[in-house]
Amino acid sequence: MARKFFVGGNWKCNGTTEEVKKIVTTLNEAEVPSHDVVEVVVSPPFVFLTLVKSLLRSDFHVAAQNCWVRKGGAFTGEVSAEMLVNLGIPWVIIGHSERRALLNESNEFVGDKVAYALSQGLKVIACIGETLEQRESGSTMAVVAAQTKAIADKVTNWDNVVLAYEPVWAIGTGKVATPAQAQEVHCELREWLNQNVGADIAASVRIIYGGSVNGANCKELAGQPDVDGFLVGGASLKPEFVDIIKSAT
Ligand code: G3H
Numbered sequence: 001m002a003r004k005f006f007v008g009g010n011w012k013c014n015g016t017t018e019e020v021k022k023i024v025t026t027l028n029e030a031e032v033p034s035h036d037v038v039e040v041v042v043s044p045p046f047v048f049l050t051l052v053k054s055l056l057r058s059d060f061h062v063a064a065q066n067c068w069v070r071k072g073g074a075f076t077g078e079v080s081a082e083m084l085v086n087l088g089i090p091w092v093i094i095g096h097s098e099r100r101a102l103l104n105e106s107n108e109f110v111g112d113k114v115a116y117a118l119s120q121g122l123k124v125i126a127c128i129g130e131t132l133e134q135r136e137s138g139s140t141m142a143v144v145a146a147q148t149k150a151i152a153d154k155v156t157n158w159d160n161v162v163l164a165y166e167p168v169w170a171i172g173t174g175k176v177a178t179p180a181q182a183q184e185v186h187c188e189l190r191e192w193l194n195q196n197v198g199a200d201i202a203a204s205v206r207i208i209y210g211g212s213v214n215g216a217n218c219k220e221l222a223g224q225p226d227v228d229g230f231l232v233g234g235a236s237l238k239p240e241f242v243d244i245i246k247s248a249t
Pocket of ligand 1: 010087096155166171172173174207210211212231233234235
């Protein structure tokens, strides 16, 4: 099954109302391949989600950057999956390495979050990836497999899951993985899915790469057979995000 190219823009904790409007204007005016060719999802901070949704072109969609692990209630500061659904937000990013590292989100917690968000009808960009120390000790695949297993243990239907492989050492560092490094992990991860989840799911799940992707390096990365798109941080706040979308073709 052909996997549609996917480009996500994770704006992280950035932006003012005026800056957000400027980014949206750039995206709205961009000439990019059609929705049949590339799926584009941008992820502003919670406070800008409805603004961006109301202004953004209809062929692009929005994602939240997180949601609570179960039904809402007495969880001060959290935002529930139900609230996102109520606002018409179709996507959510879960398990970003910044949350895993800074907020101690464990593999199991991330797996629970993914499962709950899916159960409420959200589509999920689930993030995985190894630290530099883990890569240098040769445990990249073991780490990525354990992170994916924690999701696979809780999820049966993968139709609405995109896996984002984001090596921590490449995030925000300017040290992008080489196309060969990205392809190697994506290919091994797809084989892990094949062995542990199922051949159909392995063939159809999109595995996107994140970590210092920019307008200059995206084309070569996009040419790798198992790289199905990108999750872009810093460059998603800049006009070059349009070039990254165009790397789909
Ligand atoms: O979610 C996006 C990743 O953390 C990549 O961020 O493109 O700024 O390295 P970056």
